[in-house]
Amino acid sequence: MxxxxxxxxxxxxxxxxxxxxxxxxxxxxxxxxxxxxxxxxxxxxxxxxxxxxxxxxxxxxxxxxxxxxxxxxxxxxxxxxxxxxxxxxxxxxxxxxxxxxxxxxxxxxxxxxxxxxxxxxxxxxxxxxxxxxxxxxxxxxxxxxxxxxxxxxxxxxxxxxxxxxxxxxxxxxxxxxxxxxxxxxxxxxxxxxxxENTAMDARSGGKYVAQETDVSSVYLFGADYSFGRAVVNNYEAVLENEGVEIVGKKFVPQGYTEWDGLLQNATDAGAEGIVGGFTVATLPALFTSYLNGDYDYRVFGGFATEITTSIVGQTLQKVLGTPLTEEKIQEQKFGPFTTRYHWNQYDNEINNAFVESYANAYGKWPDLxxxxxxxxxxxxxxxxxxxxxxxxxxxxxxxRGMTVTDTPKGENGYTFQGYNNQARSAMTVADPIPTTDEAGENWGAAIMPSEPVARIGKDGTTIPADSDEMDCSL
CATH class of the missing domain: 3.40.50.2300 (Response regulator)
Incomplete structure (x- = not known):
């Protein structure tokens, strides 16, 4: 032994x-x-x-x-x-x-x-x-x-x-x-x-929204457990640091469906944007209410996996009609969204080989x-x-402290930070667009991430060692 x-x-x-x-x-x-x-x-x-x-x-x-x-x-x-x-x-x-x-x-x-x-x-x-x-x-x-x-x-x-x-x-x-x-x-x-983690979502997507869109006030929603609270807390810290006003936040149980009143609360609070920290158990109901309502604010956050994206895509088709177009989606102020990873966000030899091998083995594109x-x-x-x-x-x-040589985000694309053993890596921001014919073979959703509209280098995506949010020192 x-x-x-x-x-x-x-x-x-x-x-x-x-x-x-x-x-x-x-x-x-x-x-x-x-x-x-x-x-x-x-x-x-x-x-x-x-x-x-x-x-x-x-x-x-x-x-x-x-x-x-x-x-x-x-x-x-x-x-x-x-x-x-x-x-x-x-x-x-x-x-x-x-x-x-x-x-x-x-x-x-x-x-x-x-x-x-x-x-x-x-x-x-x-x-x-x-x-x-x-x-x-x-x-x-x-x-x-x-x-x-x-x-x-x-x-x-x-x-x-x-x-x-x-x-x-x-x-x-x-x-x-x-x-x-x-x-x-x-x-x-x-x-x-x-x-990748929720702080990386916020530190990339939150900064992009604050710096590249006209959103100056945000209402935060999250599931009432560790994941949802982490999303809300990290977006709150990043957005406030960027000068965006947080006009409200609300935690709800997983699977919550009564969204009309809460979305109206965001309107009444003067929100120009909302974030939803949820998984597939809750996001479809939120997006259904948002798309069927008359709300004049932007929805942003993280691009989801195929199972959530497929339901959101179906809802967009019901509300906006078919065929979906980029113009229809943009008019809904839907996105942009951060992506931790999707198959079309990185162009390098390792990712190209990975995407081909993964698709051949599983009949899907590599996902989030x-x-x-x-x-x-x-x-x-x-x-x-x-x-x-x-x-x-x-x-x-x-x-501890390793830079990983072979990664889908490129050679040396991930580095484990010495102060908390979290790997930092680049993140991208993408718009939701109608799924292309080529992608549709292995992607069962009506929408997909666009080519990156922004890329945030790995040195700017994770919580720094000296941040008030970092309560870890190895």
């Missing part, structure tokens, strides 16, 4: 005694798949002894990664998209085709002389389930590190109850609450995130979460190769 694993078992024993690791039926089935070339199919979960080399930057042996993503339920596309990006990152590093099976099970990908055993588990977008699965993966599968969680609440729970107690490195993502890497409660020298999770895999491989070790602690040491 590898050094430190007994300690992890002991550290989590109190959770096990409370019933957290009663995992019958929760750890997934067989579902093994091999990625080629240079990959093996290995469903044997027995203890393995890593062999490492040092001094020349090479490594050999096995890295066991516990992977937590929602692959069932209403938000399974979030998990599928995150996994597709993650699998594509490994495929790019070994020159093969990405894994296509996202069901629970064990997959093995080989890069060089290192086997990456990926223990995929369905987190069901639940904090309780994520905690249970993470505990099982650390205690019983003896993983070297954890990756995942699309839910910010789930990611926070895993950090609080597993990562901090067991001392196992964790690559969060695509969970986007800025607090994960800016709040002292969750900031941790073992917690990393390549995926894809670049961040691709980069997570790329960074892990780079850390193993650079440190010459497959041990979790050594991987974490290499990740």
């Amino acid at each position: 590898r050094d430190g694993l007994t300690t992890r078992r002991e550290a989590l024993a109190v959770l096990g005694s409370a019933g957290i690791v009663g995992m019958a039926g929760c750890t997934g089935g067989d579902g093994n798949e091999t990625a080629t070339p240079g990959s093996t199919d290995d469903s044997d979960d027995s203890d393995m002894t890593d062999t490492t080399t040092s001094g020349d930057g090479g490594a050999s042996g096995t890295v066991k990664i516990g992977v937590l993503q929602p692959t069932s339920g209403d938000l399974q596309y979030y998990g599928q998209q995150a996994l597709w990006g993650f699998f594509s990152g490994f495929a790019y590093k070994n020159g093969g085709d990405p894994i296509t099976d996202t069901t629970s099970g064990t997959r093995t990908v080989t890069v060089g002389d290192v086997d990456y055993e990926l223990y995929v588990r369905d987190s069901a977008f639940s904090a309780d389930t994520s905690q249970q699965l993470a505990t099982d993966l650390v205690q019983n599968e003896e993983v070297d590190m954890l990756f995942g969680c699309a839910s910010s609440g789930a990611a926070t729970r895993v950090i609080d109850t597993v990562v901090s107690q067991a001392g196992v490195p964790y690559m969060a993502g695509p969970a986007a609450s800025a607090d994960i890497t800016s709040n002292s409660e969750t900031c941790n020298d073992l917690v990393f995130r390549a995926s 979460f894809s670049a961040g999770t691709f980069t997570a895999a790329s960074a892990i491989v780079q850390a193993v190769e650079a440190g010459g070790s497959t041990e979790g602690a050594d991987i974490a040491a290499e990740l």
Whole structure:
């Protein structure tokens, strides 16, 4: 047994005694798949002894990664998209085709002389389930590190109850609450995130709206949980710093539908723009009310994933008629929107290869979460190769301050900040436009992001170390 694993078992024993690791039926089935070339199919979960080399930057042996993503339920596309990006990152590093099976099970990908055993588990977008699965993966599968969680609440729970107690490195993502890497409660020298966050949305999109549009007053709406509050708080800080007046803010439950009165409140408050910090559970109802109403303010924020964008596109078609045109959309003061990543926002050799491979494997274009999770895999491989070790602690040491070479945003496109382990990367701003015939093959929505109207370099997208919003110092 590898050094430190007994300690992890002991550290989590109190959770096990409370019933957290009663995992019958929760750890997934067989579902093994091999990625080629240079990959093996290995469903044997027995203890393995890593062999490492040092001094020349090479490594050999096995890295066991516990992977937590929602692959069932209403938000399974979030998990599928995150996994597709993650699998594509490994495929790019070994020159093969990405894994296509996202069901629970064990997959093995080989890069060089290192086997990456990926223990995929369905987190069901639940904090309780994520905690249970993470505990099982650390205690019983003896993983070297954890990756995942699309839910910010789930990611926070895993950090609080597993990562901090067991001392196992964790690559969060695509969970986007800025607090994960800016709040002292969750900031941790073992917690990393390549995926973009809500502060990056605000610091790019908010500045663009303040500096490039005529909006001078904004009403902020957000879901009443960690993600929504993070969106509102970050936009509030950025917009006020840019001289934009915040005329009101309101938090509502996820899935809220009674928007007419709240949107009228924004009008009555004198808002020239509104921001909505919501997921697919709430955004369609908000946009439906906005588009069917008579509101003279601009809607801006972050460009959503395909599942939300498809519903918004359907609503635009119902309200504005078909065919949609850019002029019709612009007349609604709909956008511009920040995009963390979409397939058509970056033109470089890595992204071009990624887009082609991803589309061939999954029949979709890479979406909002894809670049961040691709980069997570790329960074892990780079850390193993650079440190010459497959041990979790050594991987974490290499990740700190790393500039990731192979990313969809270009070579050296992401850098993990030394003060909070959040990767900074460029962001773009795009207008919503009718989906082109070419994009329509792999994009199931009536609207899509335009070519970038602005690009914000990675040095200007994240919360600075000396900001009042940064309560983290590693």
